[in-house]
Amino acid sequence: MGTPSITLEQAKEAHKALCQFGSQVAAAEALNLSRGGLQGRLRAYESFVNRDPAIQASMDAVGTQMEPRLAWAKVPAKDGQPGYSVLLKPQDLPDDMLKRMREAFEGMEPATEVATPQHTLDDLCTVYPIADAHIGMMAWGRETGEDYDTKIACDRLRDWMGRCVASAPASDTAVILDVGDGQHADDQSNQTPRSHHQLDVDTRHFRTLDMSIEALGAAVELARQKHRNVIIRILPGNHNPTSYMAVMFALAERYRNEPRVNVEKDPGEFFMMEWGRVMLGAHHGHKAKPERLVHFMADQFAVMWGRTLHRYLYTAHEHHHRSADIGGVLWEKLRAMTARDAHAYSNAFSARAQIQAITYDKTRGEIHRVKVGL
Numbered sequence: 001m002g003t004p005s006i007t008l009e010q011a012k013e014a015h016k017a018l019c020q021f022g023s024q025v026a027a028a029e030a031l032n033l034s035r036g037g038l039q040g041r042l043r044a045y046e047s048f049v050n051r052d053p054a055i056q057a058s059m060d061a062v063g064t065q066m067e068p069r070l071a072w073a074k075v076p077a078k079d080g081q082p083g084y085s086v087l088l089k090p091q092d093l094p095d096d097m098l099k100r101m102r103e104a105f106e107g108m109e110p111a112t113e114v115a116t117p118q119h120t121l122d123d124l125c126t127v128y129p130i131a132d133a134h135i136g137m138m139a140w141g142r143e144t145g146e147d148y149d150t151k152i153a154c155d156r157l158r159d160w161m162g163r164c165v166a167s168a169p170a171s172d173t174a175v176i177l178d179v180g181d182g183q184h185a186d187d188q189s190n191q192t193p194r195s196h197h198q199l200d201v202d203t204r205h206f207r208t209l210d211m212s213i214e215a216l217g218a219a220v221e222l223a224r225q226k227h228r229n230v231i232i233r234i235l236p237g238n239h240n241p242t243s244y245m246a247v248m249f250a251l252a253e254r255y256r257n258e259p260r261v262n263v264e265k266d267p268g269e270f271f272m273m274e275w276g277r278v279m280l281g282a283h284h285g286h287k288a289k290p291e292r293l294v295h296f297m298a299d300q301f302a303v304m305w306g307r308t309l310h311r312y313l314y315t316a317h318e319h320h321h322r323s324a325d326i327g328g329v330l331w332e333k334l335r336a337m338t339a340r341d342a343h344a345y346s347n348a349f350s351a352r353a354q355i356q357a358i359t360y361d362k363t364r365g366e367i368h369r370v371k372v373g374l
Contacts, residue, residue, distance in 0.1 A: 010041055011041050011048055012045065013041070014031065014038055014041035014045060015045045017031055017038075110254060110258070111255050111261070114224050116228060117228055120227060123172070124170075124171035124173075124361055125359070126169065126357050126359045126368075127174075127177055127357070128219070128223070128356070129177045129314055129358070130161075130177065130179065130337055131179040131314075132181045132334075133153055133181070133182045133212075133337045134182075134183070134239065134336070135183050135184065135211065135212045136185055136203065136208035137149075137201065137202060137341055138201055139200065139339050140342075144342055144344075146340065148338065150203050150207065152339075157215045157219060160372045161223075162222055163372045164370050165357070168359060168368070169359050170227070172229060173227060173275075175230075175232075176219055176220060176223060176230065176232045177282055178244070178247075180316055181316065181336075182234065182244060183209070183243050183247075184240075185239065186243045187205055187242070194241075200341050209246050213246075217254060224260060224261060228260060229262070230261045230262070233271050234248045235283065238317070252265055270296075272304065276363055277363055277365070279304055279305060279311040280360070281301075284317050285318070290313065290326055290333075294313060294329045311329040312329065312331075312365075313330070314331075315331070315334070316336065318333060319336035319338070320333070321334065337355050338353060354374070356370060
């Protein structure tokens with residue numbers, strides 16, 4: 001039996017309850033609904049209110065409350081040219097998708113309180129860059145030399161982060177910096193969004209996101225036991241230009257009541273931070289060469305540039321390590337956390353997997369580095 005459609009009366013009732021009680025959780029309890037059920041009725045209410053009168057008239061004419069999602073545009077033959085028909089299927093707007101993400105995370109249980117470390121070094125900041133984790137990627141060891149899947153990726157992230165945190169100084173501030181491509185696929189199509197390259201994917205996209213959130217959450221828990229303040233920044237990559245937002249919003253909800261943890265909900269693709277005389281920048285590196293990124297730093301963040309002496313830029317994307325001094329900035333392309341997939345192995349790429357903990361002093365710049373990998 002199909003799911004009954006939501007009536008206008010039910011949608012109005014849900015909207016009235018939300019206005020009365022002020023939150024989706026309280027409104028759902030008052031109506032004896034699940035939060036997902038209430039959200040469905042609220043979306044229906046918005047659809048009813050914003051529906052085009054012509055669409056409503058056509059629905060009334062056929063006696064249905066189901067709003068059409070497809071339309072045929074028919075062009076008749078003219079001047080000897082054949083006629084044709086086009087099936088139009090509108091896509092969800094990005095704002096609609098983001099709103100649904102936020103609704104899904106409302107009511108998430110906040111993180112439990114962890115005691116503030118008693119002794120931290122006020123002038124130090126430790127950055128934990130995680131480059132190209134590619135959670136959800138599948139690699140078969142007989143083909144690529146090393147097995148890799150969602151569980152292996154998440155276990156690796158927790159284990160390597162634990163070893164980095166254990167070896168890093170007790171800095172006042174920690175930055176957990178996902179430098180992009182945290183997830184191998186952006187959706188269930190299992191293709192790169194822009195080039196539509198077929199991907200070797202381990203599992204359902206829902207499970208990939210769920211385990212990604214859990215693994216990064218575990219990394220945050222490790223960091224906040226050692227550092228007084230923890231900043232989390234998640235950047236998009238070419239593999240996950242949209243799905244990274246689900247992880248970001250989930251962690252922001254989890255730590256919304258934790259004053260020592262700041263999940264940066266910044267829609268931009270650049271990370272910039274000032275720590276004393278230190279300027280830190282990061283970008284996935286898939287849209288511009290490092291020289292252009294350095295020029296962008298100097299132009300768009302000129303005030304920060306002028307106040308700092310030690311400047312660093314981190315990129316990822318190509319999975320192997322390189323570094324160079326470029327116009328007053330030490331640029332470093334980070335090694336990936338992921339294993340190689342079949343494409344990388346068949347093209348003779350041989351970089352080793354790694355993550356790091358890099359510690360900066362407010363006046364002296366980088367003073368300490370921990371490397372963990374294969």
